Amino acid sequence: MTSKHIVYHIPVCPFSQRLEILLALRGQTDAVEFRVVDITKPRDPELLAKTRGTTALPVLETPDGRIIKESLVILRFLDEALAGPTLRRGDPVEHAIESMLVAKEGPFTTAGYLFVLNQDRDRRDEFNDKMLSLYRDLNDFLAHWNPDGTWLFDDFGLAEAVFTPMFKRFWFLDYYEGFELPDGDDYARVRTWRDACMAHPATGQVSEEEIVKLYYDYALGAGNGALVKGREMSSFAFEPHWRDRPWPPRAKYDGTASDRDLGLIA
Amino acid sequence: MTSKHIVYHIPVCPFSQRLEILLALRGQTDAVEFRVVDITKPRDPELLAKTRGTTALPVLETPDGRIIKESLVILRFLDEALAGPTLRRGDPVEHAIESMLVAKEGPFTTAGYLFVLNQDRDRRDEFNDKMLSLYRDLNDFLAHWNPDGTWLFDDFGLAEAVFTPMFKRFWFLDYYEGFELPDGDDYARVRTWRDACMAHPATGQVSEEEIVKLYYDYALGAGNGALVKGREMSSFAFEPHWRDRPWPPRAKYDGTASDRDLGLIA
Numbered sequence: 001m002t003s004k005h006i007v008y009h010i011p012v013c014p015f016s017q018r019l020e021i022l023l024a025l026r027g028q029t030d031a032v033e034f035r036v037v038d039i040t041k042p043r044d045p046e047l048l049a050k051t052r053g054t055t056a057l058p059v060l061e062t063p064d065g066r067i068i069k070e071s072l073v074i075l076r077f078l079d080e081a082l083a084g085p086t087l088r089r090g091d092p093v094e095h096a097i098e099s100m101l102v103a104k105e106g107p108f109t110t111a112g113y114l115f116v117l118n119q120d121r122d123r124r125d126e127f128n129d130k131m132l133s134l135y136r137d138l139n140d141f142l143a144h145w146n147p148d149g150t151w152l153f154d155d156f157g158l159a160e161a162v163f164t165p166m167f168k169r170f171w172f173l174d175y176y177e178g179f180e181l182p183d184g185d186d187y188a189r190v191r192t193w194r195d196a197c198m199a200h201p202a203t204g205q206v207s208e209e210e211i212v213k214l215y216y217d218y219a220l221g222a223g224n225g226a227l228v229k230g231r232e233m234s235s236f237a238f239e240p241h242w243r244d245r246p247w248p249p250r251a252k253y254d255g256t257a258s259d260r261d262l263g264l265i266a
Numbered sequence: 267m268t269s270k271h272i273v274y275h276i277p278v279c280p281f282s283q284r285l286e287i288l289l290a291l292r293g294q295t296d297a298v299e300f301r302v303v304d305i306t307k308p309r310d311p312e313l314l315a316k317t318r319g320t321t322a323l324p325v326l327e328t329p330d331g332r333i334i335k336e337s338l339v340i341l342r343f344l345d346e347a348l349a350g351p352t353l354r355r356g357d358p359v360e361h362a363i364e365s366m367l368v369a370k371e372g373p374f375t376t377a378g379y380l381f382v383l384n385q386d387r388d389r390r391d392e393f394n395d396k397m398l399s400l401y402r403d404l405n406d407f408l409a410h411w412n413p414d415g416t417w418l419f420d421d422f423g424l425a426e427a428v429f430t431p432m433f434k435r436f437w438f439l440d441y442y443e444g445f446e447l448p449d450g451d452d453y454a455r456v457r458t459w460r461d462a463c464m465a466h467p468a469t470g471q472v473s474e475e476e477i478v479k480l481y482y483d484y485a486l487g488a489g490n491g492a493l494v495k496g497r498e499m500s501s502f503a504f505e506p507h508w509r510d511r512p513w514p515p516r517a518k519y520d521g522t523a524s525d526r527d528l529g530l531i532a
Contacts, residue, residue, distance in 0.1 A: 077362035096343035
């Protein structure tokens, strides 16, 4: 038994980056011990017993051994359980407003992952349009509730902690799909928000280079550590370190580069 | 401007029944004014302006005119905003536990609606199996956190308010699909919970007869007030009142009964 909360997580996972952002903002990075789970190996039986069969990460173990699952449940729990002022808005109406924005994250995340995973060149525009429609919806929401501001309210808050890891993840769309927000009023407010979220000092846990290199296999349709056909190494491999590998080719619809060209084998 | 919260809702909607259950449990049924929206008519432009184009219900309007959407966001907002002890657990870990259970409601609801809407007799068992798997998951959850109890904790709480309207809705599965929970340990704990939820005095807003009669068109594949082919009246019609109509035929895969046989026209 430990006096700290333990979070079991996959490195670079956006769902645990949220928790790191929260801890950084709350000035309590020591309140939680992060333990890395290697998803390329069979799951540790002890952890599997704790999670009672499910393998989704992150999970949090309280000091008295209770297991909390679901990224957003863990995020809200930590925000409430840690000493000091919460990241969430104290006012019930304002908290409801940020919760409405948080509720938009699921479809947003799904759309971005489906887009990067798509292997049918003819469907590329359809995924791009879907993504843009969700950005317009975020734009509308922010423009309604805080038309002249940067954040949803007056500072980086709960909704920003939820969305920022996804904005950073979607560097893979910029790189592999040439995705970009069009100019104009339909996107101006969400662009301000997104840029501020990504530049905030509490959100520097990952870099564009890291995301682009690690998620190359996603761009080839292989999610969750699955191996791309014709390859022997995953782009998520811990070794060689991503810093020591070249940037992958952008042309995702042309088939995979070799393990060697990707710097995965010598 | 009014001093009350206003909820715009569809009568008999499970997503607003949650709010009614909360208000009943909190002893504050007067804290909210419910205004009925007739979904068979074009939406009132004033309400459409308030919701900025979206038509999903319920929505809540605060006394100062702010619009809160999303059933679970409204539920949590009211619980927090009303004077007196909350329905949610005060302890952060216990609240996280009930939130994990609440997170299971979305897939549960989706599975039940897809099952009742299904029109392919050959796929009936597949939908039935899916529903049973979700009940087993609820059983496992409850058996882990409170093996010998009735509720998730010691009384009807937030998770019960979320699930009970769905349990009652799914009377349509009992009636039109002959759905029932099998005997045995895989379902015993969730059966106890479900039965207690459905029998709780705060949850009597709808009856089995009402659900079965109103949702007949869902059993024929027509959701959201759509008209069944060969019929001129919706089973959701306000007139004639459902009490004055006969029980519909159970045999959903044999095609629709006539408006006359359903008591929808004289």
